[in-house]
Amino acid sequence: MTDSSPETSSGAALVAEPAAEPNAIGRGCRFESGRGLDVGTANLASAIQDVDGNVTIKIQRNAFIDIETDDYTRSMLTRLNVQYVVINGRMVVVGDPAFELANIFNRETRRPMKDGVISPNEQDAMPIEKMLLENLLGTPNFPGERVYYSVPAQPIDADFNVIYHQGVFGGLLKKLGFDPKPLVEGHAVVFAELAEDDFTGIGISCGGGMFNICVSYKSIPALSFSTTRGGDWIDRNVATVLGIKASRATAIKERGVDLRNPKNREEEAVQIYYRNLISYTLEEIKARFESSSGMPAFPEPVEIVCAGGTSMIGGFTEIFREEFEAIRFPIAVKTIRRVDDPLYSVSKGCLVAALSDV
Amino acid sequence: MGECLDIQGAIEKSTSEVSLKDLTRKGFKHVKVLNHAAITRLISEAVDRVISSREREISASERQRVIDESRREFDSLARSRIEEQSRVGQLSAENETLRAEMEGLRRRVDAAAEVQAERDRVLASEKALLLAVEDYRARCAEKEQSHAALEARDRERQHAADARTESLNLEIAVLRERVSEADRSFAKSEGQLDAKNEEIARLSRAAEEGFARFAAEVEARLSTIGSGSGVDEALRGSLEGIRANIADIAKGRVAIRKAESFDAEAMIKFAERRTDETEVESNISKVQVKQTQAAGVKASLARLKELQKRSSE
Numbered sequence: 001m002t003d004s005s006p007e008t009s010s011g012a013a014l015v016a017e018p019a020a021e022p023n024a025i026g027r028g029c030r031f032e033s034g035r036g037l038d039v040g041t042a043n044l045a046s047a048i049q050d051v052d053g054n055v056t057i058k059i060q061r062n063a064f065i066d067i068e069t070d071d072y073t074r075s076m077l078t079r080l081n082v083q084y085v086v087i088n089g090r091m092v093v094v095g096d097p098a099f100e101l102a103n104i105f106n107r108e109t110r111r112p113m114k115d116g117v118i119s120p121n122e123q124d125a126m127p128i129e130k131m132l133l134e135n136l137l138g139t140p141n142f143p144g145e146r147v148y149y150s151v152p153a154q155p156i157d158a159d160f161n162v163i164y165h166q167g168v169f170g171g172l173l174k175k176l177g178f179d180p181k182p183l184v185e186g187h188a189v190v191f192a193e194l195a196e197d198d199f200t201g202i203g204i205s206c207g208g209g210m211f212n213i214c215v216s217y218k219s220i221p222a223l224s225f226s227t228t229r230g231g232d233w234i235d236r237n238v239a240t241v242l243g244i245k246a247s248r249a250t251a252i253k254e255r256g257v258d259l260r261n262p263k264n265r266e267e268e269a270v271q272i273y274y275r276n277l278i279s280y281t282l283e284e285i286k287a288r289f290e291s292s293s294g295m296p297a298f299p300e301p302v303e304i305v306c307a308g309g310t311s312m313i314g315g316f317t318e319i320f321r322e323e324f325e326a327i328r329f330p331i332a333v334k335t336i337r338r339v340d341d342p343l344y345s346v347s348k349g350c351l352v353a354a355l356s357d358v
Numbered sequence: 359m360g361e362c363l364d365i366q367g368a369i370e371k372s373t374s375e376v377s378l379k380d381l382t383r384k385g386f387k388h389v390k391v392l393n394h395a396a397i398t399r400l401i402s403e404a405v406d407r408v409i410s411s412r413e414r415e416i417s418a419s420e421r422q423r424v425i426d427e428s429r430r431e432f433d434s435l436a437r438s439r440i441e442e443q444s445r446v447g448q449l450s451a452e453n454e455t456l457r458a459e460m461e462g463l464r465r466r467v468d469a470a471a472e473v474q475a476e477r478d479r480v481l482a483s484e485k486a487l488l489l490a491v492e493d494y495r496a497r498c499a500e501k502e503q504s505h506a507a508l509e510a511r512d513r514e515r516q517h518a519a520d521a522r523t524e525s526l527n528l529e530i531a532v533l534r535e536r537v538s539e540a541d542r543s544f545a546k547s548e549g550q551l552d553a554k555n556e557e558i559a560r561l562s563r564a565a566e567e568g569f570a571r572f573a574a575e576v577e578a579r580l581s582t583i584g585s586g587s588g589v590d591e592a593l594r595g596s597l598e599g600i601r602a603n604i605a606d607i608a609k610g611r612v613a614i615r616k617a618e619s620f621d622a623e624a625m626i627k628f629a630e631r632r633t634d635e636t637e638v639e640s641n642i643s644k645v646q647v648k649q650t651q652a653a654g655v656k657a658s659l660a661r662l663k664e665l666q667k668r669s670s671e
Contacts, residue, residue: 053656058649078641086639094642131642195658198665219665240525241518269514344652352655356662 034357035137035178036350037149038188039169041113042208042231042309046136047347049355057344058136063109064128065098066090085131087124094128102247109247115228116152116210117165130172140177146357147178148350150185152210153224156288181357184224186214188349193305193339200298202331204281205346206308206316208232211281215289215331217296227284231310234273241269259315274313279323289330301334307345311338365398569604576601 036047045059067073069091077084082097092110093101102109112118112125119125137147151166166182173180183191189203189212199219205212208231215223231253238249242265252266259275262268289295306320317338324336339345381389409424580597 047652047655049655053654055652055654056649057652058647060647074641078644081645083642083645084640085642096648127638131638131640135642135647191662192655192658195661199662218669219662237518237522240521241514265510265514268511269518272511272515272518341652344650348652348655348658352658352662355655355659356666 031141032355033141033145034351034354035145035147036188036347036352036354037133037137037147037173038185038344038347038350039113039150040207040309040346041111041116041210043343044132044136045344045347047344047351049351055348055351057347059343060094060132060136061096061099062113062129062132063098063102063111064092064094064124065102065107065109066092067101083135085128087127090124092124092128094132099247099250102245103251106245107247108245111232113209115158115232116155116207116212116226116230117160117162118168126168126172129169130175133169133172134176137173137176137178143177144179145177146181146354147173148181148183148188148353148357149173150188150205150346150350151182153184153186153212153214153226155210155226155228157284158228181353183350183353184214184221185210185212185226185346186224187216187221188346188353189305189307189339190214190216190219190221190349191352192345192349193307194303197303201302202304202333203349204304204306204308204311206230206306206310206342208309211277211308211310213285213288215295217298222296223288225288227281229277229280230308234270234277234310237273238266238269242266253313257313259313259319261315270313274316275319275323277310278316278320279326282320282323282327282329286327286329295331298331301332304333304336305339306337307339307342309343311342365401366394369394369397573601573604576604 030051032049032051038045038047040062042062043059044062045057047055047057049055064085069086069089073091074084077093077097080097083094085092085094092098098109101107110122110124112122112129114121118129140147149169151169152162154162170180170182185205185207186203189205190199190201194201194203194216200217201215203214203216210226210228210230212226213224214221231250232246234253235246235249238244238252239246242249249270253270257267257270259271262271304324306317311317317336321336324333341348576597580594580601
């Protein structure tokens with residue numbers, strides 16, 4: 001902590017948000033020192049808390065699409081509140097509008113991240129990610145302000161490590177003047193959602209690229225791992241069977257499907273792959289639990305909490321419970337629930353970690 | 359007699375009919391019955407008495423006339439009575455006939471009612487059967503729809519599985535190609551590594567031979583240097599220093615080590631350096647990002663701090 005960050009009575013550092021940028025959060029407000037950042041395959045989200053305990057979330061879809069460059073388009077995009085970047089002479093539209101444009105033009109969005117980590121196929125990703133992070137976090141309130149950012153746990157169904165991804169985002173955040181600390185996604189869900197149970201239970205972040213699982217005992221992660229199927233896997237498969245683009249499949253999935261009552265062929269395809277994804281994930285979790293010698297023996301049944309954008313579809317919890325009932329889960333579970341703010345849970349968990357670590 | 363006295367009519371008009379049950383209810387346990395013949399007789403006696411009292415006042419002819427008239431009246435009444443009895447008998451016979459007919463009709467009505475009831479039962483049964491048929495038809499249609507939906511779903515699943523299989527086969531082919539490529543690269547690298555190792559060994563041997571030659575030369579020089587003069591001593595010291603240096607160099611030769619398999623810290627540092635410094639034109643900072651208020655984390659934070667405090671104690 002520096003001299004520019006006075007402390008509150010609770011020991012947390014206080015800072016005043018600089019109000020020079022259009023994206024500054026609550027101009028003139030006083031904020032606690034420390035931020036949370038969810039680095040997701042589908043979305044990037046930041047969380048910050050003011051002195052009154054209000055939490056502000058800023059969120060961006062982690063996608064882009066390149067379009068023809070000209071002065072008129074530039075001007076129009078700014079007027080329409082659409083973010084763009086010009087890289088190597090190509091104009092790239094960023095965030096939600098990229099997704100909308102992809103659907104209108106029947107194209108695929110380009111994704112800076114794939115399967116939960118930085119995509120090696122997207123050479124333009126780095127400068128865009130840097131700008132998106134800068135836009136979400138702004139400048140630090142003092143040099144070296146702590147930011148906890150989410151990283152995936154080591155996958156159990158794929159042979160790649162996440163160290164490089166962790167380093168890339170750590171480096172970007174350092175460049176922005178923050179003191180970055182990685183936090184595995186599942187653990188962030190535990191921090192945000194399992195306070196009532198003394199941070200004991202199973203947190204699952206159901207993301208676009210991965211499902212991240214953390215078994216925690218009194219806030220200490222006993223076991224963390226990930227599986228490399230998520231919302232994008234559903235989109236790809238639905239797109240394949242329906243003969244459409246994955247972006248279109250995403251739009252179908254996000255327009256309010258209820259998995260318990262699919263209304264047409266497209267929704268049935270979504271339901272089939274959702275059920276398959278949940279079943280696959282539960283089987284993988286079960287296999288991992290059964291093969292792990294470091295599993296804690298919980299004295300009482302624990303809660304499973306699901307967060308993340310992929311858990312937001314109607315009927316997710318019910319299908320999850322049905323598939324859960326179909327297997328012999330090795331841990332006694334008392335309840336399975338979806339959190340209230342699935343999209344913000346990881347960033348809030350990172351914020352809790354940051355605020356407790358000043 | 360100018361007018362005939364209608365005794366029966368008079369009695370009918372002057373009396374009312376009361377059932378035995380009503381009389382019993384009213385407390386009459388015994389009644390005196392006066393039949394029609396007795397009344398007629400009483401009236402006739404009364405008339406006779408009146409006539410007898412007035413007999414002295416009327417003439418014999420008139421009396422005869424009254425007797426004749428009375429006889430005629432009597433005959434008439436007797437005939438009427440006979441006719442009436444005959445009529446009653448006839449009516450009774452007709453009545454019996456009608457009763458028999460009615461009984462026959464009642465039986466037919468009963469039979470018709472039974473037939474009607476049977477018909478109703480059959481109709482109800484038919485209706486139930488129709489409903490059941492309709493229900494079976496609806497269920498059949500539903501089953502057909504479900505079957506069609508299941509078939510469609512199966513087809514889609516099969517399609518998905520086929521597509522997935524195809525995709526996986528493609529991935530496998532690509533991966534196999536990559537493995538082959540990696541094998542080729544590895545073989546090539548191994549070949550290069552062998553060549554390098556040979557080169558290193560050759561250089562190492564050459565260096566060792568050089569060192570040996572140089573050491574032998576130093577030893578030879580040392581053996582030729584006499585002792586006593588200051589110059590010789592200085593030269594000997596220098597040569598001995600060179601010999602020691604050669605020995606140190608020989609001892610300090612670095613063995614060729616295998617590379618570390620994975621160094622996470624090094625990887626993180628490497629990755630952190632990969633922050634693209636490309637300057638790009640953008641309007642990102644000018645555009646408002648989606649921003650929202652979320653439920654607070656105060657309670658979670660307080661709980662976590664309390665847990666951390668408990669743990670540290």
